[in-house]
Amino acid sequence: MHEKSLDLLRRIALGEDSSLELKVLEFSGNRIAESHRSGVADELAAMANTVKGTMVLGVDGRTRKILGIPFEKLDIAEDWVRSLCNDAITPPLDCVIRKLFLEDDGGEEKAVLCIDVPKSLFVHKSPNGYFRRIGSSKREMPPDALARLFQQRSQARLIRFDEQTVPHTDLQDLSPVLWNRFRTVLSPKEDQEFLEKMKLIAPDEDGGIRATVSGVLMVCDSPEKFMPSAFIQAVCYRGNERTAAAQLDARDIVGPLDVQIREACNFVERNMRVYATKAPNRIEIPQFSMSAVFEAVVNAVAHRDYSIYGSRIRMHLFSDRLEIFSPGTIPNTMTIESLSERQSSRNELLSSLLARCPLNVNAAGSRREFIMDRRGEGVPIIIVESERLSGRKPEYRLIDDAELKLTLFAAKSPHGDVDGLIS
Incomplete structure (x- = not known):
């Protein structure tokens, strides 16, 4: 048996985790009756929103038994996966779909589909919302976690967090002793112009001058006053x-x-x-x-x-x-x-x-x-x-x-x- 198949069998024997999902695939004629399309899309999107992972179709996640997919149905299953990655997940998810033979408990080779999910540059929405992978299960992301993920992956091309302004700050909260460390002979002489050029201060949405996150962290004597977790x-x-x-x-x-x-x-x-x-x-x-x-x-x-x-x-x-x-x-x-x-x-x-x-x-x-x-x-x-x-x-x-x-x-x-x- 191929070394990659042996490695996959070892992972299956240990059961599902953050980067492995196992699904049974059952057919009614040429139609897939089990697993449910939306559920599979949610699981794939959750992996892409968390870490890279692998989904194996044709394996019972509860018993870890290799059930396989009928050989003549493999192309139908592959088209089904490709369709839900393109149509049920936004933006579409780019996965690698492989056909493999794995041996069941009796030593018989069974065909399965192995779907390799990369860690995505984007945040993916599936039929039932935005999900992430925690252990062997998916969880819907709360608003604060979702906002962080969008920021991390720059999907919305938001301003970098360290350049954002910090509410309730002003120029007086920053220390001249600390900011003067960054002056050079070419720096503007006027303090506000210099601080703006260094992005240590910036106008907020109302036009008021505020310290940026980097300004608070580097040229404020007590950053924890404005950012309580910055210690x-x-x-x-x-x-x-x-x-x-x-x-x-x-x-x-x-x-x-x-x-x-x-x-x-x-x-x-x-x-x-x-x-x-x-x-x-x-x-x-x-x-x-x-x-x-x-x-x-x-x-x-x-x-x-x-x-x-x-x-x-x-x-x-x-x-x-x-x-x-x-x-x-x-x-x-x-x-x-x-x-x-x-x-x-x-x-x-x-x-x-x-x-x-x-x-x-x-x-x-x-x-x-x-x-x-x-x-x-x-x-x-x-x-x-x-x-x-x-x-x-x-x-x-x-x-x-x-x-x-x-x-x-x-x-x-x-x-x-x-x-x-x-x-």
């Missing part, structure tokens, strides 16, 4: 478990983003262990590469989705790992697998401002002059530096298509759990 929650735990009783240190890190980056790195450096060996020469071994920690924090701050109300960056330090949770899915059409190879930014203006902020923290080993690197070197540094120190590759995981989790593994003590500890 980093940092917690250090004793041991490997996330329990309140095991908390050793906790802090809500606020202020302009460059300050948040500095203080988050200081939090890790202050709370992590540093081991020392004495022979033949004294060598200090930190639990984490501060260069990798710095890049991880910068990426979280620069690329998180600031439009998600109530979601902050979470940074949790354990004895064996550091976890960083960043609100929002991966920008644009990137995947977990392509993070180290491709470069993309959700917040272009914010990234450009961070690229003009001088490095203000101990990022041991970094040759960086400014906080943000525009060449896409951050993720490779995280991977190489962490793996070099701990022997384990960092792990990225997307949680419910709403939060990106990065795990950096700690270096082990050369003397056991605590021997040789110097801080």
